Every structure is written in structure tokens, then in C-alpha cells.
Amino acid sequence: MKFITFLRNDAEHLGVLTADEKEFVDLSEAGIAPRMIDMIKGFDFLREPIARLIANGSRHSTSGLKLLAPIRTPSRNIFCIGKNYYEHATEFGSSGFDSGSVGGNEVPEYPIIFSKPPSAVVGPHAGIASALDPYSSVDYEAELAVIIGRSGRVAAADDPMSFIFGYTIINDVTSRELQKRHKQWLLGKGIDTFAPMGPCIVTADEIADIGAQTIQLWVNGELRQSASIGQLIFDIPTLIRTIGSSITLQTGDIIATGTPAGVGIGYKPPRYLVPGDRIRIEVPAIGILENNVL
Structure with a gap:
């Protein structure tokens, strides 16, 4: 899976790209995890729900998407x-x-x-x-x-x-x-x-x-x-x-x-x-x- 952090409505969101990378699913919108670090911590339990969202969830175009650093503010150096x-x-x-x-x-x-x-x-x-x-x-x-x-x-x-x-x-x-x-x-x-x-x-x-x-x-x-x-x-x-x-x-x-x-x-x-x-x-x-x- 390829995970992204992006800006939407002046807020940080977490997404996962579809296979062709032309679309993504907004995991924050779906209530999966608000930030990358939260998703990584819970990934063993979130892998299957995320896979189902990729297959069946609402998709958005990556065109014009404003990407942020995947981990926008690391917890330490x-x-x-x-x-x-x-x-x-x-x-x-x-x-x-x-x-x-x-x-x-x-x-x-x-x-x-x-x-x-x-x-x-x-x-x-x-x-x-x-x-x-x-x-x-x-x-x-x-x-x-x-x-x-x-x-x-x-x-x-x-x-x-x-x-x-x-x-x-x-x-x-x-x-x-x-x-x-x-x-x-x-x-x-x-x-x-x-x-x-x-x-x-x-x-x-x-x-x-x-x-x-x-x-x-x-x-x-x-x-x-x-x-x-x-x-x-x-x-x-x-x-x-x-x-x-x-x-x-x-x-x-x-x-x-x-x-x-x-x-x-x-x-x-x-x-x-x-x-x-x-x-x-x-x-x-x-x-x-x-x-x-x-």
C-alpha cells in the first residue's frame, strides 16, 4: 500500500492510493485514522479495513492534490x-x-x-x-x-x-x-x-x-x-x-x-x-x- 498525507480544507488528512495512483481513498474522512503515525501504530488491525476501503470506498482524484510530508511532524529527530x-x-x-x-x-x-x-x-x-x-x-x-x-x-x-x-x-x-x-x-x-x-x-x-x-x-x-x-x-x-x-x-x-x-x-x-x-x-x-x- 502507498499512504499519503495531504491538505484538504486547511486540515491534514491521511489517504491511501489506488493501484493506478490516479485516485485515493481519504482514510481520515472514513474515520480510519486521522494521521500517519496513528495508522502506523494500528496497522496490524487496520490493514483489512483499509483494503476493503480501497476496493469499495469513495475515491477522489489525485489531480491537484496538495501533498504534505508523509509524516508531517516527526515525533523526534x-x-x-x-x-x-x-x-x-x-x-x-x-x-x-x-x-x-x-x-x-x-x-x-x-x-x-x-x-x-x-x-x-x-x-x-x-x-x-x-x-x-x-x-x-x-x-x-x-x-x-x-x-x-x-x-x-x-x-x-x-x-x-x-x-x-x-x-x-x-x-x-x-x-x-x-x-x-x-x-x-x-x-x-x-x-x-x-x-x-x-x-x-x-x-x-x-x-x-x-x-x-x-x-x-x-x-x-x-x-x-x-x-x-x-x-x-x-x-x-x-x-x-x-x-x-x-x-x-x-x-x-x-x-x-x-x-x-x-x-x-x-x-x-x-x-x-x-x-x-x-x-x-x-x-x-x-x-x-x-x-x-x-
């Missing part, structure tokens, strides 16, 4: 992973903007974990406020995001994949100069509007092999990033176990899994985003996330 594709680790290590770099081939031994605050999240077609970076060093990072479906710590005997509800797309927008100056990543990556997310959440059972999916990013129609998600240095089970072995995961937590090579800082000279730029990210099984730079 987004967990993010740094340098998790080999070629990106190399390009970033060579850029001079990595506070921990001692050379050009900086492949981490263990996952690098940082976070972005909920206030950074915006939805599809929302603007990225580049003026909030005073150094005009705004960069893009296409990332697959994992949505956690159940709470708890990950024990040694647990299958980390059993904690996943579904997947979405995140653009880990970054002020490279702030990232460099402060010797850590929160300020450079946590700026308001610097976490576009969407267009939907796809339940994990809809994607047989997430590693076989590609992730691609275009700036103004020019392909900048393209990789298989299977090329992650630390795969999704490793990331979930690394975080969840010591931090209790909560339903609705979001883990952004890292970005492939081709970011703006990797070019010489860097190719940063400027007002008027349009960024498009696609993961075929999830959809397309587009945003403009303001």
Missing part, C-alpha cells in the same frame, strides 16, 4: 547516516569539507549517525529556503528513508527488517559551509526546510528487494546522482541494529540511509543550489519527490 556509499565517501573525503577526513578515501569503519530536527521537514513541491544558509553553499543529497513500524530495542535474536513499516524518500539538504565550520553536521543539515520528504510511504511488503531499487536525482533536468540501494556500505539491517541496539526505536521513527556520489560538493568547483533550481528525486517503487529552491 530523523536518524541520518553519513558517507554510506563508497564513491560518495571518497568524493566527500576529497572535498576538504569533512571535519574528520585525513585523506581522499574516507570509508567509515562503522556507521556515522547524525540527526535532523523535525522542523526541517517539508513536503513535496515545498520550497527550500536557501537564504537560511548565509554562505550560499546549499547542497542536495538523495536518500532512501526507512520508516519504523514498531517500538523497542533490537535484540541480538531480532530480525531488524521486522521493525520496518515502509519506505519513503528524503532530500538531505545541507549547508556545506556550516557543516564545515562547526565540525559537526547538525547545524549544516538541520536548517528549516532542509528535509523535503515524500511523496508517500510504501509499505515494506510492496517491495520484494529494496536493494534492487535505484535512487536518482536531477537538478534542472540534469542527472547528478544515480545508484542502486544495494550499494550501501552499511545495509538497512545493519543500520537498524546499530541504532536500535542501544536506543529504543519508536513507531514512526525515520532513518535516512545515506546518499550516493554526485553531490554538489563533489564537483570542482562545487555546484551548489541557487534560487530557481528544481530538484527531482526518484525511487521507482516509491515515486518522485520534487522541490524548488527559494
Whole structure:
């Protein structure tokens, strides 16, 4: 199933797309669940009623629909992973903007974990406020995001994949100069509007092999990033176990899994985003996330 959060009559609504994605059922209208996080928490009991609504409920056209971020306001910071594709680790290590770099081939031994605050999240077609970076060093990072479906710590005997509800797309927008100056990543990556997310959440059972999916990013129609998600240095089970072995995961937590090579800082000279730029990210099984730079 593909779930969306959208705006109707100035109120946040929850919907589920039909198979052709041209129509949707308004779950909030049907009294199923008012918000995405409520639906995820109760999904084991709601799956069958939702399936019946898709088959028999009132449908609405997706034409002109104003999508919001699937989880509009996360309950806590987004967990993010740094340098998790080999070629990106190399390009970033060579850029001079990595506070921990001692050379050009900086492949981490263990996952690098940082976070972005909920206030950074915006939805599809929302603007990225580049003026909030005073150094005009705004960069893009296409990332697959994992949505956690159940709470708890990950024990040694647990299958980390059993904690996943579904997947979405995140653009880990970054002020490279702030990232460099402060010797850590929160300020450079946590700026308001610097976490576009969407267009939907796809339940994990809809994607047989997430590693076989590609992730691609275009700036103004020019392909900048393209990789298989299977090329992650630390795969999704490793990331979930690394975080969840010591931090209790909560339903609705979001883990952004890292970005492939081709970011703006990797070019010489860097190719940063400027007002008027349009960024498009696609993961075929999830959809397309587009945003403009303001």
C-alpha cells in the first residue's frame, strides 16, 4: 500500500492510493485514522479495513492534490547516516569539507549517525529556503528513508527488517559551509526546510528487494546522482541494529540511509543550489519527490 498525507480544507488528512495512483481513498474522512503515525501504530488491525476501503470506498482524484510530508511532524529527530556509499565517501573525503577526513578515501569503519530536527521537514513541491544558509553553499543529497513500524530495542535474536513499516524518500539538504565550520553536521543539515520528504510511504511488503531499487536525482533536468540501494556500505539491517541496539526505536521513527556520489560538493568547483533550481528525486517503487529552491 502507498499512504499519503495531504491538505484538504486547511486540515491534514491521511489517504491511501489506488493501484493506478490516479485516485485515493481519504482514510481520515472514513474515520480510519486521522494521521500517519496513528495508522502506523494500528496497522496490524487496520490493514483489512483499509483494503476493503480501497476496493469499495469513495475515491477522489489525485489531480491537484496538495501533498504534505508523509509524516508531517516527526515525533523526534530523523536518524541520518553519513558517507554510506563508497564513491560518495571518497568524493566527500576529497572535498576538504569533512571535519574528520585525513585523506581522499574516507570509508567509515562503522556507521556515522547524525540527526535532523523535525522542523526541517517539508513536503513535496515545498520550497527550500536557501537564504537560511548565509554562505550560499546549499547542497542536495538523495536518500532512501526507512520508516519504523514498531517500538523497542533490537535484540541480538531480532530480525531488524521486522521493525520496518515502509519506505519513503528524503532530500538531505545541507549547508556545506556550516557543516564545515562547526565540525559537526547538525547545524549544516538541520536548517528549516532542509528535509523535503515524500511523496508517500510504501509499505515494506510492496517491495520484494529494496536493494534492487535505484535512487536518482536531477537538478534542472540534469542527472547528478544515480545508484542502486544495494550499494550501501552499511545495509538497512545493519543500520537498524546499530541504532536500535542501544536506543529504543519508536513507531514512526525515520532513518535516512545515506546518499550516493554526485553531490554538489563533489564537483570542482562545487555546484551548489541557487534560487530557481528544481530538484527531482526518484525511487521507482516509491515515486518522485520534487522541490524548488527559494
